[in-house]
Amino acid sequence: MCYPIVEGARQNRILAALPLSHYTRMAEHLKPVELTAGQVIGEAGETMEFVYFPTTCTTSLVSHTADGGSSELAMTGRDGMVGVGLVLGSGAMNHRVVVQCAGQAFRMPADVFQHELTQCRELQQLALGYVQVLMTQMSQSIVCVGHHSVSERLCYWLLFNRDILLSDQLQVTHETIANMLGVRRESITQALGKLQSAGLVTSGRGKITILDREGLTDSVCECFPLVSCETQRLYALFDNGSDGLAASENHHGWADEGDRALLHKYQDAYDFAPVGFVSVDAQGRVLQTNLAGAILLDIQRSRRSASPLVEFMAPSDQRHFLDFHQEVLSGKCRRHCEVTLCATDHRAEMVVRIDATLDEMGEECRLVLIDVTQEKKLAAQALERERQQQELLAKQPFMLWFKDQDGRLISANANLVQDWRHLAADAALEKIDLPSQPFHVQGRAVQGRLGAG
16 A cells, blocks of 8 residues: 655654644645755745745755845754745745755645644744744844854854754755855865864865864854754743643643654654554544545545545445444454445555554544455465365366475376376475365365275
8 A cells, every 4th residue: 555654744843843633634735855955946036836844954045136146044944944934924935045955855835834824823833933033043144244254154054054954964065155155165165174173074075074063162153052042942932832732741741852752753653654543433433544544545634524434435344344333332342344445536445454442431433444455365366276276186186286385286197107206306396195185165174085987
């Protein structure tokens, strides 16, 4: 079974901070994209078709002058998003957006994002908070350009990308950094040379390795800690003040970052598991699914109604499932059932095994749906092969019969094969003792009795 896995999307801190009930609705609209260094994903004045949530890449908002000069206004990584103009009511980009360090991001259609802003208060709060972070970055960039050295600004750039990417190795060229900082390439090469002489970094062809983060922190301007504190304040305020996922975690004692990350990991394990999870109420109506469950039923979770689960099944299996469902509700069910899901426009008919349990309140059944179509097909093929082999044995008693290593039957005329033992040994064949072979007749096994004349 094929299904989309949006694994890793919650590495982005905005997506990670959303309540799971909202995130799972948005997840089916998130598409992973690989971005390359230098790639332009938005031009000034262009209508925004997507918003981007970086996870393992960084991007820059870049302003250009009429004579071709450029300067970086702000940087975005996994703690932000690209497309904040939509939050403020604008459908167009104000600046060019360029990928700094290559990696992955998850994009969402702009119209879906705007709709979700009206449906999820936490997303709206986080997006507006990130607008404040970008404003802080832009205002500090003015101070930084006018009052800080190239070396200090370079330390800022390296530390920002290092902390966002969680990697000491940055795949970036001197030319790229020079364009972002609005200085000559030679100035970046000279500044990197000084940092390398101090043992803080090493620089090779298209790659910079940070050796001493603390040393870089001592050499950076005050803009870096100021912007970092503003970013942390955004997520701290959300964690402490929201009635969403983070507040719920704190209420139950999930206080530190490690515990929250662990909880998100298990939530993702549910949502992106390779088997379908479906919750139904006491009337058998679908209440909730994970991604695999939605694909098995061929529904979109964001637009589904509480449809009876039996509507997705072959008519011949509906009564079977309803009886099974009642057993689960009674608390006495200790078995599973198999049903056939009807074919849809997007997939063929399939057989699923359903295991179920009752929730703590005794009001919902939690089902696990596993696609066993291929398993049933292989079992049916094996039974048919065995039936054909038994027919051959019964109809040709004057033959010697052997099985090869793959279980296939091989026959030879008994009168023509004198030294069958030597033949069987050479070919690694197993002789079949015909009178002792079980034969399946109408579902019952009986011993074969074949005469020689």
